[in-house]
Amino acid sequence: MEKAAAENDDSGSVSLLVIVLDTNPSQRIVRQNPDNLSQCLDATVAFGNAHLMQKAQNKLAVISCHHHATDFLYPMPVKQLEVRQVDGQYEVFSLVEKTVKQRLSHIITNAPKITQPNESLLAGSMSMALCYVARMQRNAQPGVKIHSRILVLTGSNECASQYMTYMNVFFTAQKLGIVIDVCALDKSLSLLQQGCDITGGQYLRLTQLDGLLQYLLWVFLPDPKTRQMLVLPPPTKVDYRAACFCHREMIDIGYVCSVCLSIFCKFSPICTTCHTVFKVPGPLPPKPKKKKKV
Amino acid sequence: MDHHGEEEDPKEYRWETGYEKTWEAIKEDDDGLLDGAIADIIQKAKRKRQAQKTMQNKLGMMRHLYLMLDCSESMSVPDLKPTRLLCTLKLLEKFIEEFFDQNPISQMGLIVLKGKRAEKVTELTGTAKLHLKALDGLHKINLVGEPSLQNGLDLALKTLKVVPSHASREVLIIMGSLTTCDPIDINITIDALKQESIRCSVISLSAEIHVCRHLTQQTGGTYGAVLDDSHYRDQLLSHVDPPPAAQTQENSLIKMGFPHARQDEGKEKDPPLSMCMCHIENADEPSKITSAGFHCPQCHSKYCELPVECQTCGLTLVSAPHLARSYHHLFPVQNFTELVYNGQAAICYACQKPLTEATDKNVYRCEACSQIFCLDCDIFIHETLHTCVGCVTIPGAAAQVHARKPQAPPMGMLLGSSLGQRF
Numbered sequence: 001m002e003k004a005a006a007e008n009d010d011s012g013s014v015s016l017l018v019i020v021l022d023t024n025p026s027q028r029i030v031r032q033n034p035d036n037l038s039q040c041l042d043a044t045v046a047f048g049n050a051h052l053m054q055k056a057q058n059k060l061a062v063i064s065c066h067h068h069a070t071d072f073l074y075p076m077p078v079k080q081l082e083v084r085q086v087d088g089q090y091e092v093f094s095l096v097e098k099t100v101k102q103r104l105s106h107i108i109t110n111a112p113k114i115t116q117p118n119e120s121l122l123a124g125s126m127s128m129a130l131c132y133v134a135r136m137q138r139n140a141q142p143g144v145k146i147h148s149r150i151l152v153l154t155g156s157n158e159c160a161s162q163y164m165t166y167m168n169v170f171f172t173a174q175k176l177g178i179v180i181d182v183c184a185l186d187k188s189l190s191l192l193q194q195g196c197d198i199t200g201g202q203y204l205r206l207t208q209l210d211g212l213l214q215y216l217l218w219v220f221l222p223d224p225k226t227r228q229m230l231v232l233p234p235p236t237k238v239d240y241r242a243a244c245f246c247h248r249e250m251i252d253i254g255y256v257c258s259v260c261l262s263i264f265c266k267f268s269p270i271c272t273t274c275h276t277v278f279k280v281p282g283p284l285p286p287k288p289k290k291k292k293k294v
Numbered sequence: 295m296d297h298h299g300e301e302e303d304p305k306e307y308r309w310e311t312g313y314e315k316t317w318e319a320i321k322e323d324d325d326g327l328l329d330g331a332i333a334d335i336i337q338k339a340k341r342k343r344q345a346q347k348t349m350q351n352k353l354g355m356m357r358h359l360y361l362m363l364d365c366s367e368s369m370s371v372p373d374l375k376p377t378r379l380l381c382t383l384k385l386l387e388k389f390i391e392e393f394f395d396q397n398p399i400s401q402m403g404l405i406v407l408k409g410k411r412a413e414k415v416t417e418l419t420g421t422a423k424l425h426l427k428a429l430d431g432l433h434k435i436n437l438v439g440e441p442s443l444q445n446g447l448d449l450a451l452k453t454l455k456v457v458p459s460h461a462s463r464e465v466l467i468i469m470g471s472l473t474t475c476d477p478i479d480i481n482i483t484i485d486a487l488k489q490e491s492i493r494c495s496v497i498s499l500s501a502e503i504h505v506c507r508h509l510t511q512q513t514g515g516t517y518g519a520v521l522d523d524s525h526y527r528d529q530l531l532s533h534v535d536p537p538p539a540a541q542t543q544e545n546s547l548i549k550m551g552f553p554h555a556r557q558d559e560g561k562e563k564d565p566p567l568s569m570c571m572c573h574i575e576n577a578d579e580p581s582k583i584t585s586a587g588f589h590c591p592q593c594h595s596k597y598c599e600l601p602v603e604c605q606t607c608g609l610t611l612v613s614a615p616h617l618a619r620s621y622h623h624l625f626p627v628q629n630f631t632e633l634v635y636n637g638q639a640a641i642c643y644a645c646q647k648p649l650t651e652a653t654d655k656n657v658y659r660c661e662a663c664s665q666i667f668c669l670d671c672d673i674f675i676h677e678t679l680h681t682c683v684g685c686v687t688i689p690g691a692a693a694q695v696h697a698r699k700p701q702a703p704p705m706g707m708l709l710g711s712s713l714g715q716r717f
Contacts, residue, residue: 128683
């Protein structure tokens with residue numbers, strides 16, 4: 001018991017929260033009603049401040065994923081803004097709010113005009129978040145344990161072309177012990193859902209945007225240790241089946257190229273990805289099951 | 295490759311060589327400070343290993359590796375601290391974890407050489423847990439007698455011979471002893487290994503041994519004698535990356551099953567309770583009756599962990615992310631160009647670290663997206679993340695990256711827009 005108590009008020013543990021906020025104007029919710037973006041932003045800032053409020057040592061970073069670039073909204077890389085205390089508010093809170101809003105308006109005014117909907121490069125933004133977390137973990141003072149989390153807030157559809165990057169991000173996060181939480185504001189996101197499952201994070205798809213802050217505070221504010229004691233939305237079953245590269249159909253049993261690991265649903269003599277020629281299993285019409293037995 | 299034999303001035307003890315005239319490498323900078331020089335040495339060491347990695351087109355992705363560990367008397371020598379054996383076990387723990395992290399659909403087994411015998415501690419399996427447990431048991435092993443290289447190789451050969459031809463077969467030997475006690479001519483075994491194209495690599499903890507070098511040369515493996523524990527670690531970890539595919543290795547399509555946890559789709563009721571096949575014969579941890587698990591799509595045997603080979607029908611069971619985990623070997627990030635820092639960028643593109651001349655002698659530029667990275671991010675991107683942060687956040691560059699990679703599988707619902715792409 002004593003040990004547990006010592007761990008609880010341990011000042012050597014710091015919680016770092018990185019929020020990846022999708023600010024891409026191509027999102028359906030933003031196109032329908034541009035006010036939704038400012039609502040998301042307000043909720044993000046309030047949520048970030050709530051995280052900082054839990055403990056003086058807690059750290060926060062906010063990254064915006066815009067249609068043309070990914071940028072840090074908070075903290076500023078070199079020098080922080082100067083803020084004075086206003087209405088007795090804790091300076092750090094006003095610093096977060098002011099920095100985030102100032103940087104985002106800067107990004108939005110400088111962004112090139114879009115002619116057609118662009119995908120959000122969320123996987124890229126997440127990889128940048130990982131680099132930041134890795135740096136914070138490297139620079140941590142000895143004896144200080146940093147528990148890191150990445151929260152992704154997005155209303156975009158996930159794009160299949162980023163699959164590789166997503167997978168690299170998930171496995172890196174798993175390796176570094178970083179939890180990935182996802183709050184889907186619009187469509188359900190099955191790739192990111194896999195990421196939550198791999199890293200032990202929480203996935204939540206909102207049905208209405210109005211209660212965003214409440215959802216965030218209830219579901220994503222408690223750290224992963226505390227979450228075990230809460231009744232949170234039940235984990236959804238994640239489908240890890242593969243889709244074949246040839247027809248893109250979900251398959252139960254498939255053939256995998258031994259050189260490049262491409263997945264096919266039928267036996268073919270040449271791999272379409274790496275152009276390897278395969279050994280044809282016997283003179284009879286391909287019944288590759290035989291070659292398993294040697 | 296460095297080994298004791300080729301050093302010009304052989305010293306009797308390890309500590310005599312490693313730290314000779316270290317002060318000569320450290321030079322004061324203009325202000326008379328040493329920080330810069332020390333940072334420089336650290337930087338160089340960090341990048342050395344990364345630069346050595348070469349790009350391979352065809353890799354032996356499905357590896358079957360036997361780890362052969364010398365547990366003879368010579369392993370109790372305390373030249374590696376605290377002893378050779380304990381140092382080895384500590385490093386192997388790390389090695390095994392890295393191995394399965396980087397080679398998710400590979401298998402590994404452990405053989406121990408002691409008292410002129412070879413003993414198989416673990417069979418070829420695809421999970422790290424079993425091996426780590428076995429390693430733990432070796433801490434208290436009695437180190438006696440001489441090792442027998444031939445007996446060990448014969449044992450490995452017997453099992454690896456029957457591994458399917460598309461897999462890469464490897465043996466990694468960790469030798470502490472300078473001698474081996476073999477029943478007959480070892481060349482016969484070496485020829486047999488060569489014939490079966492089993493790649494044998496040796497890490498020697500004492501000195502270079504002719505028969506080991508001969509073995510590695512004949513079978514296409516690598517040979518290394520360790521200088522100290524950090525060199526040992528580097529030698530060991532260099533075996534984590536998959537080797538180039540052997541010439542004789544046959545390419546084939548391998549039948550694999552993709553089990554999914556949810557068996558009764560659409561039905562509301564929970565799947566029936568059942569026992570898993572992986573623990574059914576395990577007396578220590580008996581199989582629990584649960585409703586969760588992965589069912590073989592062919593014979594419906596249940597397993598609690600993936601990847602695994604179905605014990606009933608022999609089908610390899612994996613999940614799609616397992617395969618995806620290996621893709622980065624095939625599409626590695628290009629090495630960045632090293633530049634002397636003179637204000638190319640104010641901050642590192644990836645981690646936002648402010649760059650200054652004092653702390654960052656060199657910065658690194660990705661040739662594809664021309665972003666500037668700090669040293670730590672350079673290492674992190676190439677060793678862990680396997681994705682250039684610049685190339686995947688800038689839309690123009692991202693489009694190029696995505697064009698060369700295997701396109702996303704799963705998700706039927708969101709594929710609409712990307713169907714026109716590569717596959």
